[in-house]
Amino acid sequence: MPNTKTAVPFSSTPEQMKALDAVIAKHKGQAGATMPVLQEAQEIFGYLPEEVQLIVAEGLGLSLSEVYGVVSFYTQFSVNPKGQKQIAVCMGTACYVKGAKEILEKIEKIVGCKAGGITPDGMFSIDATRCIGACGLAPVITIDGDVYGRLELDQIDGILAKYMK
Amino acid sequence: MQLIRSHILVCAGTGCHASKSDEVIESLNKWLIEEKMDKEAKVIKTGCFGLCALGPIVVVYPEGAFYSHVKPSDAEVIVKEHIVKGRLVTRLLHDDHKPTGEVAASLSDTDFYRSQLRIALRNCGIINPESIDEYIAFEGYSALAKALTEQKPEEIIDIILKSGLRGRGGAGFPTGRKWQFAAGAPGDVKYVVCNADEGDPGAFMDRSVLEGDPHSLLEAMTIAGYAVGANQGYIYIRAEYPIAVERLQIAIQQSKEYGFLGDNIFGTGFKFDLEIRLGAGAFVCGEETALLTSIEGNRGEPRPRPPFPAVKGLFGKPTLLSNVESYANVPWILQNGWEAFDKIGTATSKGTKIFALGGKITNTGLVEVPMGTTLRTVVEEIGGGCPGGKAFKAAQTGGPSGGCIPASLIDTPIDYESLTAIGSMMGSGGLIVMDEDNCMVDIARYFLDFTVDESCGKCTPCRIGTKRMCQILDKITEGNGTMEDIELLEDLCKHIAKNSLCALGQTAPNPVLSTLRYFRDEYEAHVREKKCPAGICKHLLTYTINDKCIGCTACARVCPAEAISGKVKEKHVIDPAKCIKCNACMDKCKFSAIEKG
Numbered sequence: 001m002p003n004t005k006t007a008v009p010f011s012s013t014p015e016q017m018k019a020l021d022a023v024i025a026k027h028k029g030q031a032g033a034t035m036p037v038l039q040e041a042q043e044i045f046g047y048l049p050e051e052v053q054l055i056v057a058e059g060l061g062l063s064l065s066e067v068y069g070v071v072s073f074y075t076q077f078s079v080n081p082k083g084q085k086q087i088a089v090c091m092g093t094a095c096y097v098k099g100a101k102e103i104l105e106k107i108e109k110i111v112g113c114k115a116g117g118i119t120p121d122g123m124f125s126i127d128a129t130r131c132i133g134a135c136g137l138a139p140v141i142t143i144d145g146d147v148y149g150r151l152e153l154d155q156i157d158g159i160l161a162k163y164m165k
Numbered sequence: 166m167q168l169i170r171s172h173i174l175v176c177a178g179t180g181c182h183a184s185k186s187d188e189v190i191e192s193l194n195k196w197l198i199e200e201k202m203d204k205e206a207k208v209i210k211t212g213c214f215g216l217c218a219l220g221p222i223v224v225v226y227p228e229g230a231f232y233s234h235v236k237p238s239d240a241e242v243i244v245k246e247h248i249v250k251g252r253l254v255t256r257l258l259h260d261d262h263k264p265t266g267e268v269a270a271s272l273s274d275t276d277f278y279r280s281q282l283r284i285a286l287r288n289c290g291i292i293n294p295e296s297i298d299e300y301i302a303f304e305g306y307s308a309l310a311k312a313l314t315e316q317k318p319e320e321i322i323d324i325i326l327k328s329g330l331r332g333r334g335g336a337g338f339p340t341g342r343k344w345q346f347a348a349g350a351p352g353d354v355k356y357v358v359c360n361a362d363e364g365d366p367g368a369f370m371d372r373s374v375l376e377g378d379p380h381s382l383l384e385a386m387t388i389a390g391y392a393v394g395a396n397q398g399y400i401y402i403r404a405e406y407p408i409a410v411e412r413l414q415i416a417i418q419q420s421k422e423y424g425f426l427g428d429n430i431f432g433t434g435f436k437f438d439l440e441i442r443l444g445a446g447a448f449v450c451g452e453e454t455a456l457l458t459s460i461e462g463n464r465g466e467p468r469p470r471p472p473f474p475a476v477k478g479l480f481g482k483p484t485l486l487s488n489v490e491s492y493a494n495v496p497w498i499l500q501n502g503w504e505a506f507d508k509i510g511t512a513t514s515k516g517t518k519i520f521a522l523g524g525k526i527t528n529t530g531l532v533e534v535p536m537g538t539t540l541r542t543v544v545e546e547i548g549g550g551c552p553g554g555k556a557f558k559a560a561q562t563g564g565p566s567g568g569c570i571p572a573s574l575i576d577t578p579i580d581y582e583s584l585t586a587i588g589s590m591m592g593s594g595g596l597i598v599m600d601e602d603n604c605m606v607d608i609a610r611y612f613l614d615f616t617v618d619e620s621c622g623k624c625t626p627c628r629i630g631t632k633r634m635c636q637i638l639d640k641i642t643e644g645n646g647t648m649e650d651i652e653l654l655e656d657l658c659k660h661i662a663k664n665s666l667c668a669l670g671q672t673a674p675n676p677v678l679s680t681l682r683y684f685r686d687e688y689e690a691h692v693r694e695k696k697c698p699a700g701i702c703k704h705l706l707t708y709t710i711n712d713k714c715i716g717c718t719a720c721a722r723v724c725p726a727e728a729i730s731g732k733v734k735e736k737h738v739i740d741p742a743k744c745i746k747c748n749a750c751m752d753k754c755k756f757s758a759i760e761k762g
Contacts, residue, residue: 032462073464074445093367093597094523096611131366135523136180136217136530147183153752
């Protein structure tokens with residue numbers, strides 16, 4: 001798994017910390033609060049570094065290992081920061097049988113990092129995602145929420161060029 | 166009173182939304198105001214119509230005119246011609262590719278809709294999912310009102326039992342029996358849970374119900390709460406479905422405001438509340454015990470059954486757990502009676518089933534057909550066959566737990582028993598069509614790769630067994646397989662199916678078993694001849710240049726491995742020893758001079 005600790009140091013703003021405290025206070029005592037808290041924490045920071053996990057654990061009265069166990073179990077929780085521009089290539093079956101693998105390989109080659117990784121300058125990250133349910137548009141990629149469907153390999157250069165400026 | 170004479174329905178499901186249907190809506194509204202028609206015509210955003218391949222879709226009533234591939238710039242002509250002058254915009258009408266050349270003017274005229282019967286999807290594409298009033302206008306919440314004020318819990322359970330409704334999430338357990346168990350389990354606190362963690366790749370039935378008709382789920386869960394004696398419900402939904410989550414939140418809010426959820430529903434004193442819990446991307450959480458563990462805030466690992474959730478489920482309390490599509494049938498059954506539902510389908514599979522048609526098929530989208538409809542009807546008639554004149558090779562149902570159905574079995578009726586008998590399963594309803602260009606060994610490897618990634622790791626047969634299977638499949642697709650590997654693969658399949666803790670592991674071998682059963686020759690071609698008949702497995706391909714080459718040198722310049730040589734204006738050659746099979750030359754060549762095989 002590429003979900004290992006990165007060299008990028010963690011930094012946060014006082015606003016982010018305040019927001020995290022508010023999230024913990026909101027869910028504390030609620031049955032099964034761990035996941036909602038982590039989901040909201042990830043929205044605040046973009047990812048869940050050890051520092052954030054520790055605050056969540058202390059806030060909810062859990063051990064760090066319990067929190068880390070949950071974080072590492074679910075693919076949507078990331079302990080790595082994401083790129084400024086996030087590319088997601090859908091690898092659902094409908095996309096796969098229509099050539100999603102080749103599309104991912106081409107994007108990896110152009111952008112210069114592998115799926116699950118981030119470029120050294122922090123500009124792009126690529127994810128090979130589970131089915132996003134837009135099977136009617138297969139094969140599909142999303143870049144920062146923009147959806148590109150019914151893709152052909154030779155369109156990739158042009159699409160990525162828009163984001164490389 | 167304001168008289169609206171024209172309703173413009175625009176699909177706002179995920180597929181059409183991704184094709185910019187929100188801009189179409191905006192543009193339509195702009196032009197209605199511009200033409201001063203905004204008092205006479207109204208734009209309504211609806212759930213999925215089903216024909217995702219043709220999106221964005223716009224349907225104008227009362228005519229029922231069916232416009233496909235509508236761009237924001239087309240709004241002007243729709244308003245000016247259709248709304249103002251009452252003329253159909255022929256250019257945008259859906260072309261059904263009939264030999265006669267006629268185009269389908271309305272939705273019900275298309276081959277895609279003719280064989281369908283919509284029960285769970287009854288309101289999708291018809292009402293605005295963000296308006297509780299529209300749901301009520303289509304008899305919404307009438308089943309709940311009747312249940313709470315006129316029926317006893319036992320009567321409701323009896324109706325569900327007699328209807329023959331079976332779980333639509335995959336296993337097909339009789340829904341009424343589940344309700345009975347949960348109702349009969351001792352305990353004051355019980356829960357009703359909805360499994361909306363639709364993790365099968367290529368499946369989007371539940372998403373479409375949630376996006377198109379969220380109130381039907383809320384109504385059904387509240388009825389279920391009354392029937393089994395629960396006051397709290399949870400909807401566990403994938404975080405990958407942001408539009409569905411948003412519409413559910415709106416629906417819950419509206420339902421509370423109308424007093425259909427809360428402390429004193431319909432003034433009967435019955436109390437029921439609903440909470441949404443988001444998944445975080447774990448396929449195993451679609452398994453019922455794993456889902457409950459996940460709601461409790463833990464790693465979503467399954468636990469052995471028994472005890473079944475109906476006895477000891479969420480937070481250790483009796484829990485009724487069904488999937489979205491199963492619930493969506495409930496209000497219809499209570500409104501129309503169990504006899505009406507019992508009449509549809511086959512002897513053991515009642516009602517309808519929604520399928521998400523995807524892959525190599527012309528009409529990708531969502532279809533709902535009576536149980537017992539043949540695969541041929543779904544693929545050829547409704548789906549319009551494989552595009553580009555390619556031959557239909559197989560259909561995959563049931564996702565990573567299911568199997569492939571070969572072209573020779575295309576007349577198999579789709580029901581629980583028939584699909585199991587041929588080595589596949591109903592599954593939740595993903596139906597991926599494959600044509601002659603798809604390699605079945607590669608498809609099996611794809612699903613195993615998925616299972617390996619999604620295995621929770623709790624039990625050994627699944628954690629290690631699927632990994633070993635995947636390694637063997639890798640070996641075969643790379644051309645290093647032996648005939649003993651195929652035997653070993655079959656052996657592993659048996660052990661994993663028998664010894665895994667939950668359904669994920671127990672069904673993980675299905676994609677391999679079914680492809681081995683129907684496409685063994687393809688496995689053997691990979692092993693014996695080191696060939697991939699479909700031309701997919703990279704390691705087994707060789708690239709060659711044919712006589713169409715004019716010597717433009719484009720391929721030689723693009724080749725990253727410098728494997729192509731040749732003089733200008735002369736035929737080039739590829740050195741197979743250097744070729745890394747990246748396909749760059751084939752993409753670049755404008756003369757179809759490069760062949761792979």
